[in-house]
Amino acid sequence: MKLSALKLTKHTLLLIAGAVAFIAAFVWLLATSGPLAPVGVETATATRADLSPAVYGIGTVEAQNDYSVGPIQAGRVLRVLVDQGEPVKAGQLLAEIDPVDLRQRAEAASSSAARARQAAQAAQAQVTEADSRARLAQTNSERYQALYRQKFVAKEMADSRRHEASAATAALAAARANATGALREIGRAEAELRGIDQLRQSLQLVSPIDGVVTAREAEPGATVVAGQAVLRLVDPARLWVRARVDQARAQGVQVGQAADIVLRSVPGASLPGKVVRIDLQSDAVTEERIINVAFDPAPAQLYLGELAEVTIRLPGLRDVLTVPRAALAQFGGQTGVWQIESGRARFRPVEPGMQTAEQVQIVSGLQAGDPLIVYSAKQLDDGVRVREKQLTQR
Amino acid sequence: MINLARRDIVHHLKSYLLTGLGLGLLIGVTLTMAGVYRGMVDDAKVLLHAVDADVWVVQQNTLGPFAEPSSVPDDLYRSLLGLEGVAQTGNVAYLTMQVVHQGKSQRVMVAGFEPGKPGGPAFLVAGRPIARAHYEAVADAKTGFAVGDVVRIRRNDYTVVGLTRRMVSSGGDPMLFIPLKDAQEAQFLKDNDAIIEDRKRLEANPAVNRPGQPGVLEAVQAIQTSSHKVNAVLLRLAPGVDAHAVAGTIARWQRYTAYTRDDMEDILVAKLIATAAKQIGLFLAILAVVSAAIVAFIIYTMTLGKIKEIAVLKLIGSRDRTIAAMIMQEALGLGVIGFFVGKFAATLWAPAFPKYVLLETGDAVRAFVLTLVVCALASLLAIRAALKIDPAEAIGG
Numbered sequence: 001m002k003l004s005a006l007k008l009t010k011h012t013l014l015l016i017a018g019a020v021a022f023i024a025a026f027v028w029l030l031a032t033s034g035p036l037a038p039v040g041v042e043t044a045t046a047t048r049a050d051l052s053p054a055v056y057g058i059g060t061v062e063a064q065n066d067y068s069v070g071p072i073q074a075g076r077v078l079r080v081l082v083d084q085g086e087p088v089k090a091g092q093l094l095a096e097i098d099p100v101d102l103r104q105r106a107e108a109a110s111s112s113a114a115r116a117r118q119a120a121q122a123a124q125a126q127v128t129e130a131d132s133r134a135r136l137a138q139t140n141s142e143r144y145q146a147l148y149r150q151k152f153v154a155k156e157m158a159d160s161r162r163h164e165a166s167a168a169t170a171a172l173a174a175a176r177a178n179a180t181g182a183l184r185e186i187g188r189a190e191a192e193l194r195g196i197d198q199l200r201q202s203l204q205l206v207s208p209i210d211g212v213v214t215a216r217e218a219e220p221g222a223t224v225v226a227g228q229a230v231l232r233l234v235d236p237a238r239l240w241v242r243a244r245v246d247q248a249r250a251q252g253v254q255v256g257q258a259a260d261i262v263l264r265s266v267p268g269a270s271l272p273g274k275v276v277r278i279d280l281q282s283d284a285v286t287e288e289r290i291i292n293v294a295f296d297p298a299p300a301q302l303y304l305g306e307l308a309e310v311t312i313r314l315p316g317l318r319d320v321l322t323v324p325r326a327a328l329a330q331f332g333g334q335t336g337v338w339q340i341e342s343g344r345a346r347f348r349p350v351e352p353g354m355q356t357a358e359q360v361q362i363v364s365g366l367q368a369g370d371p372l373i374v375y376s377a378k379q380l381d382d383g384v385r386v387r388e389k390q391l392t393q394r
Numbered sequence: 395m396i397n398l399a400r401r402d403i404v405h406h407l408k409s410y411l412l413t414g415l416g417l418g419l420l421i422g423v424t425l426t427m428a429g430v431y432r433g434m435v436d437d438a439k440v441l442l443h444a445v446d447a448d449v450w451v452v453q454q455n456t457l458g459p460f461a462e463p464s465s466v467p468d469d470l471y472r473s474l475l476g477l478e479g480v481a482q483t484g485n486v487a488y489l490t491m492q493v494v495h496q497g498k499s500q501r502v503m504v505a506g507f508e509p510g511k512p513g514g515p516a517f518l519v520a521g522r523p524i525a526r527a528h529y530e531a532v533a534d535a536k537t538g539f540a541v542g543d544v545v546r547i548r549r550n551d552y553t554v555v556g557l558t559r560r561m562v563s564s565g566g567d568p569m570l571f572i573p574l575k576d577a578q579e580a581q582f583l584k585d586n587d588a589i590i591e592d593r594k595r596l597e598a599n600p601a602v603n604r605p606g607q608p609g610v611l612e613a614v615q616a617i618q619t620s621s622h623k624v625n626a627v628l629l630r631l632a633p634g635v636d637a638h639a640v641a642g643t644i645a646r647w648q649r650y651t652a653y654t655r656d657d658m659e660d661i662l663v664a665k666l667i668a669t670a671a672k673q674i675g676l677f678l679a680i681l682a683v684v685s686a687a688i689v690a691f692i693i694y695t696m697t698l699g700k701i702k703e704i705a706v707l708k709l710i711g712s713r714d715r716t717i718a719a720m721i722m723q724e725a726l727g728l729g730v731i732g733f734f735v736g737k738f739a740a741t742l743w744a745p746a747f748p749k750y751v752l753l754e755t756g757d758a759v760r761a762f763v764l765t766l767v768v769c770a771l772a773s774l775l776a777i778r779a780a781l782k783i784d785p786a787e788a789i790g791g
Contacts, residue, residue: 011407015407022738029741056525056528057527058528228608248510249527267551283470286575326522326556329524344690346695355525356653362655374518375519377559379444
């Protein structure tokens with residue numbers, strides 16, 4: 001037995017060596033990539049750092065005020081004098097609505113005013129005549145009264161003269177009223193003329209501001225209704241980005257904060273901006289707050305309606321305990337971080353505070369220098385075996 | 395008493411080991427096939443596990459966002475959040491599409507979710523979570539994207555800020571997580587030409603572009619281009635709340651279909667991948683039977699190859715039990731070697747597969763037991779043949 005064992009030493013050694021090598025390789029393979037392998041993780045430590053959070057939103061370049069210039073009553077466009085892109089001055093004639101019969105109506109009103117003036121003159125002449133008659137009748141009446149008292153005439157004649165005098169006075173009052181009415185008629189006719197004139201002026205569409213034409217929406221010959229825009233104007237010096245920011249992240253945004261604006265046409269460069277207005281009315285459907293960010297200073301050329309990304313810088317915190325945001329995890333309904341405890345993953349609830357893109361503040365639950373798991377190759381569970389390992393090439 | 399089997403094996407070491415190796419590779423293929431099957435089922439479940447939602451609320455009478463199209467209003471969550479026992483809600487939108495990265499087209503499942511709510515990636519292997527409300531993405535590492543890469547979805551460029559692993563759709567496509575609003579836009583946004591054509595069509599329609607009614611056309615156009623739909627709303631419940639009860643309430647009063655996690659798993663595994671899984675399952679069964687048969691034949695022929703030696707053994711008066719033990723031990727030895735070689739090979743090449751191959755320890759144990767049983771059964775056949783051998787053959791040749 002011993003002899004035969006010795007004889008076979010070489011074979012046996014080979015066999016044992018082979019078996020050992022195979023088992024070693026097998027165990028190594030199972031331990032590194034099989035189901036029994038510990039989960040590879042990358043770690044970091046909690047450190048004190050300064051946080052400068054930012055709020056991000058997207059919006060469009062818009063004018064603060066959009067002026068729609070149109071007629072106040074329905075009409076046909078007669079002329080449009082300016083085109084899109086043209087600069088205009090305040091008060092400049094931009095377009096005209098066809099007055100149709102307005103000129104004729106003005107002429108009619110004008111002649112009726114003239115006629116009223118003549119009627120007034122006639123009424124005035126009638127007043128003069130009535131006045132003269134009244135005075136004569138009065139004198140006659142007084143004379144007959146005197147004659148009656150001296151018994152030269154009959155009482156009947158004196159009464160008759162007195163009646164003539166009071167009738168003439170009444171006629172004078174009527175003539176005076178007539179004259180006043182004629183004067184009023186002049187006022188009415190002239191007011192009508194002025195009204196028609198103003199109507200004619202309103203058909204002349206003039207620019208309310210110094211600005212630029214952004215749209216020409218009707219051409220000569222088109223019929224427009226009251227209030228419909230013929231031209232649209234904006235003030236190019238008053239453009240801003242109307243940005244929409246998720247309500248959940250809009251906390252802390254205030255008027256006056258600095259912002260970076262990146263236009264879709266220039267993705268590489270950011271333009272300085274400033275929060276100038278936060279709309280009280282948020283968008284309830286999209287759950288976004290509307291924040292208006294003005295360019296500061298305004299660039300030379302902007303295009304309305306262009307998409308822009310806005311990053312508003314919020315006041316930060318100095319020297320607070322932070323961990324990488326990727327380290328923050330949810331487990332069992334709690335927020336916390338994973339730590340390695342004698343080769344196993346343990347969940348530790350923490351209270352997170354302010355967040356930036358990369359970091360999150362830890363209000364409580366960790367100390368500076370505490371190691372924690374940032375990345376893991378699998379979803380972690382309490383108690384799974386973990387091992388530090390580089391997970392991706394960088 | 396000397397061990398006949400050991401002596402015989404040492405005598406034919408090379409051929410014995412090679413036979414074991416061959417058997418091992420065959421067992422490895424079978425194990426891999428089982429892994430492919432398990433991986434397929436796991437792919438279907440992985441998203442469910444990562445999302446960790448207790449209830450999925452989808453369009454009425456549909457099978458959820460994966461098996462059937464589903465669309466629900468994105469403000470539905472408000473009324474769901476008011477239900478007793480609902481702790482968290484999350485809107486999600488899923489769409490499978492090709493994204494272009496460095497000139498190469500890559501098939502991904504885009505998942506839109508609201509950061510901080512259910513529906514996002516559960517863990518990262520690099521980078522950071524999505525921080526901005528738009529144009530950032532977290533990709534599965536299998537997409538081949540790296541942190542900082544820019545990918546184009548529809549008309550917008552997205553920056554990959556983080557990488558995750560094992561986040562695949564039930565079809566095995568790697569996932570790309572983006573903010574919900576972007577996903578909604580990507581899902582319903584038409585290409586520019588189509589939008590312009592639609593505008594022209596609307597302009598030509600006298601019903602919406604009637605003279606004297608300015609503004610109607612713009613309003614109709616605005617309605618057409620905006621979307622406030624999501625594919626599903628995910629609910630997480632407060633501890634101790636019965637998911638079936640909540641799902642029942644939603645189905646009865648909110649008039650939407652709600653699935654618990656188990657229902658959803660059933661839809662994904664039993665309905666979505668049913669045919670493919672059956673296909674692979676049947677193939678696995680055939681492969682297992684064929685492998686067992688081959689193992690049996692090899693052991694049988696190996697024994698028959700030793701007829702002369704066995705006859706000699708019989709001639710010198712070896713007992714039947716000794717011979718039977720030798721054959722049995724050799725067979726079981728082959729099985730053990732074969733199994734370990736197979737397990738080794740399968741573990742080695744599993745990560746190279748394009749789709750996930752899940753080698754379960756339970757499967758390995760079952761395969762080990764099965765191998766030993768098959769080897770034992772095959773050796774019984776061989777033993778029966780060996781015991782019938784006439785000792786005279788040793789001399790007859």
